[in-house]
Amino acid sequence: MTTPTFQINGRTVDLSDSHPTESLLRWLKARHLTGTKEGCGDGDCGACTVVVLDRDAEGRARYVSVNACLLPMGAMVGREVLTVEALATAGELHPVQQAMVDAGGSQCGYCTPGFVMSLFSAWYADLPLSDHDIEGNLCRCTGYRSIRTASDQLNSLPRGEDRFRARLREGMPRLPAAELHGYFSPLVIDDALVLKQQYASAQWIAGATDLGVLLGRGKGTDSTYIALDRIAEMQRIERQDAYIMIGAGVTLARMEHELSDELPVLCDVMPWFAAKQVRQRATLGGNIGSASPIGDLLPLLLALDAEIVLRSLQGERLVPIAEYFTGYRQTRCRDDELIAAVLVPRDAPRQMRFYKIAKRQTDDISIVAACFALRLDAQARIRSARLAFGGVAATPIRLPVVEAAMLDRELSDQLVEEIARRIAASLSPLDDHRASADYRLTLCGNLWRRYVDDLRSAEVSV
């Protein structure tokens, strides 16, 4: 068996003595690489941002910013990681570090390595730097103005040749299959399923943005994990005549970049879905696999009439997403199955919108999320309707009875109010620390009214 290793700042390190569910952040601290800071430990603040060498959809190497607090060491075998300690060359700061110094972008300095690493990965993406590149980094004392100035200054500098760019040009081969003490990283779905047969209680793990939070809190640290993030067949996006097949391992960042033209509703969702570091790891399959009543993609997939492709060693079966969630965090995915892909019909209704209400504008989980889709005929009568919600029941839900009540009717003010009343009567949300049940019900009716307002003010006449 080969020794499990990874590269940290250009040095190859033996991981044989490492625990697979220890976070990369803790691992770094224990080795005195203390430039990477711990703020929240939950993926929220970006203080722990490091850069991982990865492949883009075309197979080119690129630097990707990720949260070290969410990454289990089991996922690191064979990877290359850079921390802030690696950036200066012979005592000379990297241009992104120098820009932060010149712009006064650091005060206590706790958040600074995280900002630097986010800017570093953006610097090599060869696109203008923007707020989007530092959206996942919080600063409590400097204020963002000088950090933005640093980012603006970088845009006026030439991005010359250096050792980091040379490394990107060398390319990155596909990661090998790996194992670190019960954390398996197979390369094909069938190998993953055979492992699941051998280790029946093992858990699937993909981007680890949900599970990484639990592991960081000491939960599930002794489980066996079968990682899906090296399986190329789960990372495909294929366009068929009737649908787009999106592999369950496709990250949210890729969905945003590669599918927004065909599914413009993704532009409503993604700016509200976590931060860049999380979206670069989080997968479609992980959002469905979490089966959370507040998973943001789930109302969207419900309104799209998506189908889930479940795969076992016996073969594949399709489950319409409307039948997929059977109870609180219960689904029709059997223990011997995984989510291989999602089929999204290509004729998504044009009049489709997603809304999310959360306590903070970005990087917060939903109080309520809603996705609405109407199809109207030439006489402005409703031909089909989809009303889907998250955060108002034990599962994400659609309201087929309310949808049916709209068919063949005009979208008059009277109908809008009738539907708002029917929505409230069909839902029974819970009170919790985020919001009361009454507030949630009010939100659902108001989001429906807002949707109709948005449709009326758009070009589409309804």
Ligand SMILES: Cc1cc2nc3c(=O)[nH]c(=O)nc-3n(C[C@H](O)[C@H](O)[C@H](O)COP(=O)(O)OP(=O)(O)OC[C@H]3O[C@@H](n4cnc5c(N)ncnc54)[C@H](O)[C@@H]3O)c2cc1C
């Ligand atoms: C800071 C932060 C912000 C977040 N913000 C949001 C947000 O705004 N909206 C939102 O919806 N979520 C949010 N999340 C939750 C999380 O990022 C998403 O649910 C994400 O899609 C999970 O994907 P993953 O690949 O990281 O899943 P993992 O953590 O790897 O897995 C999650 C679950 O899915 C299962 N699973 C994974 N892949 C498969 C598969 N192919 N087949 C079967 N089961 C599978 C795993 O066993 C596990 O139970 C946030 C998380 C963090 C840390």
Ligand code: FES
């Ligand atoms: S410590 Fe806050 S995101 Fe990792």
Ligand code: FES
């Ligand atoms: S410089 Fe102190 S938190 Fe940002």
